[in-house]
Amino acid sequence: MDETANTANPVISKLEEKDVSSAVAVAGHPLHAMSVHFPIALVFITLAIDLLYWWSGDPFWLRAGLWSAGGAFFSGMAAGAVGTVELLSVAGIRERVASWAHAIAAMMLIALAGLNWGLRVTDAAEILPHGLLVSILAAVMTGMAGWHGGKLIFDHGIGLMVTAKD
Ligand code: HEM
Numbered sequence: 001m002d003e004t005a006n007t008a009n010p011v012i013s014k015l016e017e018k019d020v021s022s023a024v025a026v027a028g029h030p031l032h033a034m035s036v037h038f039p040i041a042l043v044f045i046t047l048a049i050d051l052l053y054w055w056s057g058d059p060f061w062l063r064a065g066l067w068s069a070g071g072a073f074f075s076g077m078a079a080g081a082v083g084t085v086e087l088l089s090v091a092g093i094r095e096r097v098a099s100w101a102h103a104i105a106a107m108m109l110i111a112l113a114g115l116n117w118g119l120r121v122t123d124a125a126e127i128l129p130h131g132l133l134v135s136i137l138a139a140v141m142t143g144m145a146g147w148h149g150g151k152l153i154f155d156h157g158i159g160l161m162v163t164a165k166d
Contacts, residue, residue, distance in 0.1 A: 066124075
C-alpha cells in the first residue's frame, strides 16, 4: 500500500487529531458493531412475518411477530445504549456531525420498533394494517440507520481499533 497517499488524505490526517477508536469493546472487538446485527435482522424478520400473516391468515404468525418485534426493540435498545456511550465518551466521534446524524436515525428506528412491539402487546387485531405499516417504516429506517452506521466506519474511519499488529 502507498503510505504517502494515506498521509495526503485529509480524512486520514483528521483521524490523527482526536481519538475515534471504539471505547466499548470485548478483547478488541467493538460491542456496538457486534450487537447491531440483532435489531437489523429482527426488524426485517418482523416485516417478513407480517407479510406471511397477511398471506396465510395463520395466527401462528401473530405470536411469532410479537416475539420478533419485542426482540427487535430490546436488542435495538441494547445496541443503542452501547452506541450512545461511544458517541458521548469518544472525543473524535462526538465532534463529527455524521455520528449525530446516525444517532438520530437510530433513535427514530428504536422508537418505531418500540411502537411495533407495543401494538402487538396491546392488540393483535391491529397488525393488519397498522402493524404491517409500522414494520415497513421500521425496515426503511433500519436501512437508513444501518447504511449510515456503515458510512461512519468505512467513510469516516470511526470506531476502528487499529493496533501495531500486522
Ligand atoms: C442511540 C443509538 C445509537 C447510537 C448513538 C449509535 C452510534 C454509533 C457510532 C458512534 C458508531 C461508530 C462505531 C462505534 O463507535 O461503535 C456506530 C456504528 C454503527 N451503527 Fe450505531 N448507534 C446507535 C444505534 C444503532 C442501531 C439501533 C443500529 C441498527 C440499525 C446501528 C447500526 C450501526 C452500524 C451498522 C454501524 C457500523 C458498524 C460496523 O459496521 O462495524 N446503530 N453507531
